[in-house]
Amino acid sequence: xxxxxxxxxxxxxxxxxxxxxxxxxxxxxxxxxxxxxxxxxxxxxxxxxxxxxxxxxxxxxxxxxxxxxxxxxxxxxxxxxxxxxxxxxxxxxxxxxxxxxxxxxxxxxxxxxxxx
Amino acid sequence: xxxxxxxxxxxxxxxxxxxxxxxxxxxxxxxxxxxxxxxxxxxxxxxxxxxxxxxxxxxxxxxxxxxxxxxxxxxxxxxxxxxxxxxxxxxxxxxxxxxxxxxxxxxxx
Numbered sequence: 001x002x003x004x005x006x007x008x009x010x011x012x013x014x015x016x017x018x019x020x021x022x023x024x025x026x027x028x029x030x031x032x033x034x035x036x037x038x039x040x041x042x043x044x045x046x047x048x049x050x051x052x053x054x055x056x057x058x059x060x061x062x063x064x065x066x067x068x069x070x071x072x073x074x075x076x077x078x079x080x081x082x083x084x085x086x087x088x089x090x091x092x093x094x095x096x097x098x099x100x101x102x103x104x105x106x107x108x109x110x111x112x113x114x115x116x
Numbered sequence: 117x118x119x120x121x122x123x124x125x126x127x128x129x130x131x132x133x134x135x136x137x138x139x140x141x142x143x144x145x146x147x148x149x150x151x152x153x154x155x156x157x158x159x160x161x162x163x164x165x166x167x168x169x170x171x172x173x174x175x176x177x178x179x180x181x182x183x184x185x186x187x188x189x190x191x192x193x194x195x196x197x198x199x200x201x202x203x204x205x206x207x208x209x210x211x212x213x214x215x216x217x218x219x220x221x222x223x224x225x
Binding site for chain 1: 147149151156157158159161164202204210211212213214215216217218
């Protein structure tokens, strides 16, 4: 079974440009999450989809970030326009929905974004 | 929100040595996971352990939910164990992982 896959693995863009990150979750996982780690700091939550619906986007830093999950399958995270402080590693994770205990989340390999 | 503290912040071991990493959290949890971030940046799932004890080869973990801590044991460490170890938890109110700052482990040959 394929794991969570992210594309691209690395991206270097200039300040002011636009970048779109993609995440393909594990098949059958309705929960999809975006996290990021910037400047060696802690890994922080960005947002959570349940199928195609945004369940929680409290971690999105500002309106330069836009996430979508059309059809409840893969997700994209667009940064427009990118700023220097957006540099970091962006992780995607997915998990199954269960009624009681939350289930194990599996992470992709991450996209390393460098804004110059 | 829930707070997660990991200790020690960094650790240097000689190959073959054992170690214990600790994760304290400030509220009751319904999910706790340990991850290893390898030198390529990948987050590798080690344990899903909201309570109890699990073992996987040289690694084992114990979570004492009532006392709000978890321990990760690494025995007979190898150089490939080097990297950052993260503890992450979910409380009963949210549906997202909150990560600790991590423990940087370096195993020397």
